[in-house]
Amino acid sequence: MKTVSLTIDGNKVTASEGDKVLWAALDNGIYIPNLCALRDAAEPAAACRLCFIEVEGCSKPVTACTEPVQEGMVVNTKGANALRLARTGFELLMASHPVDCAHCASNGVCELQIIARHLSIKLKSKRFRKLLRELPIDSSSPEFVYDPNKCVLCGRCVWICRERLGIGALGFAYRGFKRMVTTFGGEPIAESSCHGCDECVLACPTGALTLKDQHGGVSRAQRQKDPQPTAP
Amino acid sequence: MKAAELPTIVSTFRDIKDRAESHWRELRDNSKAVIMVGTATCGRAAGAMEVLKALRDEVKKRNLDCPVIEVGCMGHCYSEPNVTITKPGYPPICYAHVNPVIAERLIKEFILGDDPCLEFVLAAAEENDLVPSFSDFPRAQYEKKVVLKNCGQIDPQQIEHYIAHGGYAALSKALQMRPEDIIDEVKRSGLRGRGGAGFPTGQKWETCRYAAGRSKYIICNGDEGDPGAFMDRAIIESDPHSVLEGMIIAGYAVGARYGYIYVRAEYPLAVHRAEIALRQAQKLNLLGKNILGSDFSFDIKTFQGSGAFVCGEETALIESLEGKPGLPYNRPPYPATRGLNGKPTVINNVKTLASICHIIENGAEWFASIGTDGSKGTAVFALAGKVVNTGLAEVPMGTTLRQVIFDVGSGIPNGKRFKAVQIGGPSGGCLPESALDLPIDFDSLTDAGAMMGSGGMIVLDEDDCMVEIARYFLEFTQRESCGKCTFCRLGTKQMLEVLDEITKGKGRIEDIDMLMELAQDIKAGSLCGLGKTAPNPVLTTLRHFRDEYEAHILEGRCPALMCADLITYYIIPEKCERSCDACVGTCTVEAISPNKQRIKVIDQEKCVKCGTCLTACPPQYNAVIKVSPPSEVPAPKKGKTRK
Numbered sequence: 001m002k003t004v005s006l007t008i009d010g011n012k013v014t015a016s017e018g019d020k021v022l023w024a025a026l027d028n029g030i031y032i033p034n035l036c037a038l039r040d041a042a043e044p045a046a047a048c049r050l051c052f053i054e055v056e057g058c059s060k061p062v063t064a065c066t067e068p069v070q071e072g073m074v075v076n077t078k079g080a081n082a083l084r085l086a087r088t089g090f091e092l093l094m095a096s097h098p099v100d101c102a103h104c105a106s107n108g109v110c111e112l113q114i115i116a117r118h119l120s121i122k123l124k125s126k127r128f129r130k131l132l133r134e135l136p137i138d139s140s141s142p143e144f145v146y147d148p149n150k151c152v153l154c155g156r157c158v159w160i161c162r163e164r165l166g167i168g169a170l171g172f173a174y175r176g177f178k179r180m181v182t183t184f185g186g187e188p189i190a191e192s193s194c195h196g197c198d199e200c201v202l203a204c205p206t207g208a209l210t211l212k213d214q215h216g217g218v219s220r221a222q223r224q225k226d227p228q229p230t231a232p
Numbered sequence: 233m234k235a236a237e238l239p240t241i242v243s244t245f246r247d248i249k250d251r252a253e254s255h256w257r258e259l260r261d262n263s264k265a266v267i268m269v270g271t272a273t274c275g276r277a278a279g280a281m282e283v284l285k286a287l288r289d290e291v292k293k294r295n296l297d298c299p300v301i302e303v304g305c306m307g308h309c310y311s312e313p314n315v316t317i318t319k320p321g322y323p324p325i326c327y328a329h330v331n332p333v334i335a336e337r338l339i340k341e342f343i344l345g346d347d348p349c350l351e352f353v354l355a356a357a358e359e360n361d362l363v364p365s366f367s368d369f370p371r372a373q374y375e376k377k378v379v380l381k382n383c384g385q386i387d388p389q390q391i392e393h394y395i396a397h398g399g400y401a402a403l404s405k406a407l408q409m410r411p412e413d414i415i416d417e418v419k420r421s422g423l424r425g426r427g428g429a430g431f432p433t434g435q436k437w438e439t440c441r442y443a444a445g446r447s448k449y450i451i452c453n454g455d456e457g458d459p460g461a462f463m464d465r466a467i468i469e470s471d472p473h474s475v476l477e478g479m480i481i482a483g484y485a486v487g488a489r490y491g492y493i494y495v496r497a498e499y500p501l502a503v504h505r506a507e508i509a510l511r512q513a514q515k516l517n518l519l520g521k522n523i524l525g526s527d528f529s530f531d532i533k534t535f536q537g538s539g540a541f542v543c544g545e546e547t548a549l550i551e552s553l554e555g556k557p558g559l560p561y562n563r564p565p566y567p568a569t570r571g572l573n574g575k576p577t578v579i580n581n582v583k584t585l586a587s588i589c590h591i592i593e594n595g596a597e598w599f600a601s602i603g604t605d606g607s608k609g610t611a612v613f614a615l616a617g618k619v620v621n622t623g624l625a626e627v628p629m630g631t632t633l634r635q636v637i638f639d640v641g642s643g644i645p646n647g648k649r650f651k652a653v654q655i656g657g658p659s660g661g662c663l664p665e666s667a668l669d670l671p672i673d674f675d676s677l678t679d680a681g682a683m684m685g686s687g688g689m690i691v692l693d694e695d696d697c698m699v700e701i702a703r704y705f706l707e708f709t710q711r712e713s714c715g716k717c718t719f720c721r722l723g724t725k726q727m728l729e730v731l732d733e734i735t736k737g738k739g740r741i742e743d744i745d746m747l748m749e750l751a752q753d754i755k756a757g758s759l760c761g762l763g764k765t766a767p768n769p770v771l772t773t774l775r776h777f778r779d780e781y782e783a784h785i786l787e788g789r790c791p792a793l794m795c796a797d798l799i800t801y802y803i804i805p806e807k808c809e810r811s812c813d814a815c816v817g818t819c820t821v822e823a824i825s826p827n828k829q830r831i832k833v834i835d836q837e838k839c840v841k842c843g844t845c846l847t848a849c850p851p852q853y854n855a856v857i858k859v860s861p862p863s864e865v866p867a868p869k870k871g872k873t874r875k
Contacts, residue, residue, distance in 0.1 A: 046562040046759055048718055049718045049719055061756070081756075088749075089753075092722040093718055095726065175712070176713040177715065177721060177725045178715070179714070
């Protein structure tokens with residue numbers, strides 16, 4: 001595989017040809033906020049709209065998960081325009097996320113907390129109206145609890161369950177603001193085709209999917225198995 | 233194309249054309265009258281099927297040799313149902329607002345007698361000494377029919393009519409050209425995509441032609457979903473073969489084997505007529521294997537979309553066509569390099585494809601001579617809203633909005649004042665009176681903050697509240713957002729919440745800045761075209777009608793008296809007639825009662841603001857008015873009302 005060299009935030013890095021900027025940056029210890037990106041997915045979902053970067057020669061910010069690396073490319077992850085979009089996107093997510101970290105099983109490992117710190121944004125931002133959906137929590141599975149209210153619709157669980165494991169117990173349903181991750185026909189997870197393998201729980205960046213047996217939630221050790229690189 | 237095949241194509245097509253022309257001559261041989269009824273959806277909604285049945289029954293009952301055929305929409309939707317009668321010795325006369333009773337009279341008095349029933353005439357199709365013709369209408373000097381040429385003139389269910397009117401000649405000509413030359417012709421014509429974005433069609437075809445991959449596809453995007461837009465439906469219903477012909481030529485030019493017509497299932501008549509057209513074209517070998525004896529083979533199928541607005545976006549359309557949920561994906565890769573089933577795919581709008589045969593037949597120079605520097609050809613608009621002549625209009629690019637609304641559309645009904653025109657649907661914007669002299673083309677409309685869009689044009693008058701209009705369109709995009717990306721799913725929802733509050737008088741002045749900032753970010757940050765353009769109605773109304781937003785927020789006043797929470801119904805005591813009880817009887821919640829002087833008073837606590845009293849109050853009194861803000865209503869005088 002041919003390698004290309006590029007500059008990210010002033011650091012010279014190399015990456016395989018065809019790779020996306022997001023992975024080149026993360027592999028070199030440069031964090032770019034992201035939720036929906038999956039390294040093994042055939043096509044980037046490009047849904048969370050957080051990984052905006054500025055590329056020299058490009059007038060508008062682009063998403064790092066869709067931008068292929070190019071020889072000599074100069075990337076700035078901290079440009080004002082890119083950060084503005086990432087911040088607005090993140091604040092929109094947080095305006096529809098019940099922020100109750102103290103009582104959340106994912107407190108301390110939640111990627112939303114990492115992103116908030118990275119973007120210097122308070123978790124309880126006042127810029128937008130608080131729009132919560134108040135959906136019922138599904139605790140039917142013996143293994144884990146699913147709280148759709150905390151879901152940011154990144155789709156990692158759906159991809160893992162469907163594409164990697166070939167089970168397809170989880171999927172997206174409804175449109176617009178009502179879009180949610182759910183089972184076929186909205187049946188309780190225990191009655192769905194779920195095997196209880198917990199892979200989705202490990203992939204979840206927030207507290208939407210949490211293991212049942214530990215009241216403290218997912219441990220850091222388990223997080224390490226997470227296929228997602230986290231912030232340095 | 234091999235040289236040996238050229239004579240085959242020419243002679244095969246000549247045979248087909250000769251047969252079609254003799255079929256047409258038989259129908260119009262000047263010895264008998266022919267009746268044409270416009271039965272596109274606009275006509276049917278106005279009762280065209282009853283008229284058609286009445287005419288056919290009458291013809292049968294009286295045993296007349298007078299064919300009654302169905303045609304499409306002429307564009308005069310305001311006067312539907314339309315019936316056109318061609319009788320020897322008379323010019324073809326078009327009648328407006330025909331009903332079964334008038335239909336019977338037309339047969340009795342015009343077909344059997346010699347009275348052309350002038351009281352029902354809309355216009356004659358040709359200039360004559362008897363009745364005014366369409367060319368006498370003020371709109372005639374602005375209209376130029378290219379794509380709509382056949383609409384309302386031929387039976388869309390008979391391929392012979394289309395061929396007799398010059399149809400499929402462009403295909404026969406194209407098959408004798410090299411594909412590269414066709415693409416070159418389309419490029420030189422300057423044709424830009426009519427779906428809204430205005431991407432150069434020839435360039436799209438060229439990209440697809442030279443993209444790697446052996447199987448390629450042509451898709452006709454008929455997923456018309458803008459509120460108030462019906463151009464694509466009317467074209468497929470009225471002249472489906474022009475779309476097929478464009479698709480076949482596109483297939484030949486880019487080297488595709490299969491094509492799909494993606495139409496929404498809510499357009500059953502369009503689907504039906506497209507399918508009839510496909511069968512007829514197959515029968516004449518204008519579709520299928522070795523078209524007209526050439527070595528080019530092409531097949532087309534229809535596909536019914538389930539009505540998600542976002543499926544008009546090309547990547548979502550492809551997903552939908554592949555049987556997946558219609559969600560957009562990131563571009564690039566553009567469909568022209570990797571589209572349906574991962575293969576290079578050309579997706580063109582109905583009107584784009586319907587323009588192709590005219591370009592091939594008349595040449596790129598002819599097409600490029602119409603329109604402006606950057607936008608060539610004609611623009612088809614669906615005029616709707618507060619305009620006298622609702623319907624379809626086709627004008628050269630560069631015609632001004634004023635000409636389209638006031639000359640083609642005959643202006644605003646009921647003596648009201650023009651306020652704005654909403655152009656480009658939920659992705660477009662509202663332009664005020666000061667923008668009326670803008671030439672209509674892709675670039676000038678984009679510069680003004682609106683968008684050419686697919687061709688919906690909704691005219692708004694003084695009674696329309698611009699904040700409410702912006703809220704309405706945002707509610708539409710929010711409901712139709714697929715919800716995949718953060719900005720469109722949550723950003724438009726936030727904007728909608730704020731607009732909801734403003735129309736209810738609960739807005740805050742700092743909300744305006746928040747709306748502007750958020751709108752810019754949604755435009756820059758969204759994944760697909762739906763999100764990238766969704767804030768346009770809000771941005772343009774803020775730009776041109778900021779005073780209305782401020783009146784809602786600062787004064788709790790709706791200047792157009794439209795927002796229910798900001799208005800009150802009030803009966804002016806001086807105008808109220810003591811002996812009249814019209815409003816009392818019609819009030820749905822018994823909120824109106826007479827006082828001691830028998831002057832009617834509205835109990836504001838009970839009133840649900842339905843507006844029935846305003847309609848019921850006889851025009852000679854006109855005592856009921858709307859007042860905004862509600863605090864402007866004089867307090868009722870103390871005293872008991874009579875029960």
